[in-house]
Amino acid sequence: MDHFARKLLAWYDRHHRELPWRVGPSDKAQGVVPDPYHVWLSEIMLQQTTVQAVKPYFDKFLTRWPRVADLAAADTDEVMAAWAGLGYYARARNLKKCAEVLARDHDGRFPDTFEGLKALPGIGDYTAAAIAAIAFDRPEAVVDGNVERVVTRLFAIETPLPTAKPEIKTRTKAMTPAERPGDYAQAMMDLGATICTPKRPACVLCPLRDDCIALSKDDPQRLPLKMPKAARPVRYGAAFIAETPDQRILLKTRENKGLLGGMAEVPTTGWTARSDGETGKDAAPFSAAWTPKGEVTHVFTHFELRLAIWHAASDERPVTGGRWTQITALGEEALPSVMKKAITQAIPDAFKARRETS
């Protein structure tokens, strides 16, 4: 084992984070083994998502679906509803698919190799390596955003991302130890998350400070360099909240692909790049006394959406592809944040725990 791994594992033994899905070094010493299902579920949820945001979702999923077979047998709409708010909904669709493949073709167990894991839906290079290392003690090179940051600073790699990825992968492979590869991978990520942070890294506390070329030269915070991001365009649309006297609103389900795929929505216009500000009630799902309720803005990854909100009292008329859902039952719907925002704009207490019965 080289000196990087030795120092890092010693630091990890003393300063690792306690996380709900993690088996720490002391627990491992007592014979506790990581559950591949827990490792997988946490890794999928953590993709581009903060630890704090994941925690309640991880608990909720494990409570409702304690084993892979439970998730495989679950209703897809319930899984999407449970995932609602966490974002990147293709993850939830692939999570369900993956559980079904495991139940059908793998006896409900996870493959224990990188290649076997990589072949599953929603599992790419990072996640395959992470599960192989953390759940099965395979010495795979685990490279996530944390590792990219640590390695570019450690070796003062001036090539901007993503061009530097191959070099980072090579460096990480060379550093990964044959012993405790799972702890090592988590140690690298903990180091990146708590010490080698994007801004104001705590270099004085870093177990690798004597080896860090960026620190010896100048300013580690400068790295990694990144390619400039494209500007975020603005798109406009309108959303329609139709409410019946017995407190139901009209919902639909989006098609199973693309933006918010498989999630619930209120009827909306298309979301165009136009800026005419006229997008409005002539596109309503049916003719009614539509009342303007202002506008909500929501920021997606690659565009900003401004939705004009319309509200109308309505009778419960049949609408193709639509369903009239009790407002008190909205918590069971797979509503993404932008839709909760739109509904709340029209009906302020829609998601309150106790609604006043008017």
Next chain:
DNA sequence: GATCCGTGGAG
């Protein structure tokens, strides 16, 4: 390789 895909918190 470039683009698409959410959300909410921190600075």
Next chain:
DNA sequence: TCTCCAAGGAT
């Protein structure tokens, strides 16, 4: 207010 970003994957 605004920018950045957090354990990436699919196409």
